[in-house]
Amino acid sequence: MATQDIKITHSEGGLRAALDGFFASLGQGMNAYLERRSRMDQINALNAKSDEELSRMGITRDGIPAYVFRDLFYV
Numbered sequence: 001m002a003t004q005d006i007k008i009t010h011s012e013g014g015l016r017a018a019l020d021g022f023f024a025s026l027g028q029g030m031n032a033y034l035e036r037r038s039r040m041d042q043i044n045a046l047n048a049k050s051d052e053e054l055s056r057m058g059i060t061r062d063g064i065p066a067y068v069f070r071d072l073f074y075v
Helices: 014-046 051-057 061-068
Strands: none
Touching: 014 061, 051 061
């Protein structure tokens, strides 16, 4: 009985590269979505506070977005 030799080769393009690209972009999109959703929850929670509560925290209602995204801005 003869044995069969099966040769599997990997090419730089093709299905594997397409799948890698798809899952990489999906992961990046998911991270961005989760980050935005998390920050929107913070913005909504701060918007629910009274002006007096915000003042005690040292922020104004207009300053809520800057406060929530402060880690992204260089001052």
